[in-house]
Amino acid sequence: MSGAAVGVGRKGVDWRGMGALSSGHLFTDVNQGAVAALIPFLVAERGISLAAAGALVLAATVSSSVVQPLFGVFSDKRPIPALMPLGLLVAGAGISLVGVVESYAVIFSLIVLSGVGVAAFHPEAARYANYVSGPRRAQGMSFFSVGGNAGFALGPALTTPLVLAFGLSGTLFLVLPALLMSLVLFRELPRLSTFRPEPVGGGASPERPVGRGVTFGEWFAFWRMIGVVVIRSFVYFGLVSFLALYYVQVLGESEAxxxxxxxxxxxxxxxxxxxxxxxxxxxxxxxxxxxxxxAAGPLLYAFTLVAGSAPVLAMGFLGLIGAALIGTFGVTVVMGQEYLPERIGLAAGITMGLSIGVGGVGATSLGLFADSFGLSNTLLLLAALPALGLLLTLTLPKRAPKGGGR
Structure with missing residues (x-):
């Protein structure tokens, strides 16, 4: 079957290709989730300070997120599909060796190496997730994003039992899923490489010939959308960091x-x-x-009103908040790729990497706010921020390029 027949003109997502890409995303982001799980063990057994532990988390964030746009630029100039399995393998190898070395400098370097592997995987994988999605780009990219969310959550669930059972050297087992999944991706590369992008606003068309470049208006729209992503990430990481603490310190509930x-x-x-x-x-x-x-702001405010008196209703609000904040991760990746249709690797690197990383790093400043004004006011601040995101969203162009993007 020709590349054109495979990649263009389909009515929906190619689920074989998307299954491989989303699974690769899962096993790549397992290594990101493993870092947080390793921190308590490294503090206890390697004697590193809390400041040094924080530096490891920052190193993982910067190397895996902030570096992604550089791989995106490289991917746009010369696509290299092999970066997907190679990035996954490097990510797994780096994190697997963390538990068997003693030197803090080497631990730091291995975490950075793992993060670079994560960064290498994402832009190229997002490119092919776009391709195999056909005209259903938002649906396909959302499925791709779920793989990453699941991997990040699975990281601690895999890492903690391994370390408890085998000591820190148990991290060596983390290379196995990375190795197996990288072999699967290597096997799928010939088929994935036959896919081509569906014609969108930046595809070959009389209205927009390929190679005409990105206009100022497209860049301006893209960066406004990135502003929304940063705000969303700020709220998301703020809740992940302080929600459990809010239950304990403000509501007087258990850590569980x-x-x-x-x-x-x-x-x-x-x-x-x-x-x-x-x-x-x-x-x-x-x-x-x-x-x-x-919806996110009012839902979060409603949660603060009922959390102490109606715990079941409060959980319901949290479920809706999670759907609102996390549910558009894939949608914004597609929006970025449609705003920069000839720079989809760079768009993915910024949308999935840089902007989320900046939001996560920026959310650490909430700790200072919480120390000064309390956790209750911190949640109220988080409830107010989506309003700014809404205003930015309303300034974005309402586009309807070929293939269904709007």
Missing amino acids: LGNTAVTVMLACGAVGTLVLGRLADRVGRRAVLAGTML
Whole structure:
């Protein structure tokens, strides 16, 4: 079957290709999730300070997120599909060796190496997730994003039992899933390489010939959309960091209930990702993004009102908050690729990497705010921020390029 026949003119997502890409995303992001799980063990057994432990988390964030646009630029100039399995393998190898070395400098270097592998995987994988999605780009990219969300959550669940059973050297086992999945991706590369992008606003058409470059207006729209992503990431990381603590210190509940609340939010976010991806293909990307920004603030404020008196209702609000905040991760990746149709690797690197990383690093400043004004006011601040995201979203162009992007 020809590349044109495989990649263009399909009515929906090629699920074999998307299954391989989303699974690769899962096993890549397992290594990111493993870093946080390793920190307590490294502090206890390697004697590193809390400041040094924080530096490891920052190193993982910067190397895996902030570096992604550089790989995106490289991918746009010369696509190298092999970066997907190679990036996954490097990510797994780096994190697997962390537990068997003693030197802090070597541990730091291995975490950076693993992060670079993560960064190498994402832009190229997002490119092919776009290709195999056909005209259903939001649906396909949402499925791709769920793989990453699941991997990040699975990282601690895999790492902690291994370290408890075998000591820090148990991290060596983490190379096995990376190795197996990289072999699967290597086997799928010939088929994935036959896919071509569906014609969109930046595809070959009389209105927009390939190679005409990106206009100032497209860049301006793209960066406004990135502003929305940063705000969303700020709220998301703020809740992940302080929600369980809010249950303990403000509501007087147990740590177990606080962690359950975070799990409910994340699990509903995964469901929301799949639902909102399909919805975005039908009613438009901007409409879905605006709707979630409109809903997130009131939902979070409502949660603060009922959390102490109606715990079940509060969990319901958290589920909706998770769906609103996390559910548009895939949608915004597609929006970025449609705003920069000839720079889809760079768009993915910034949307999935840089902007989320900046939001995560910026959210650490919430700790200073919480120390000064308390956790209750911190959640109220987080509830106010989506309003700014909504205003930015409403300035975005309402586009309808070929293939269903809006």
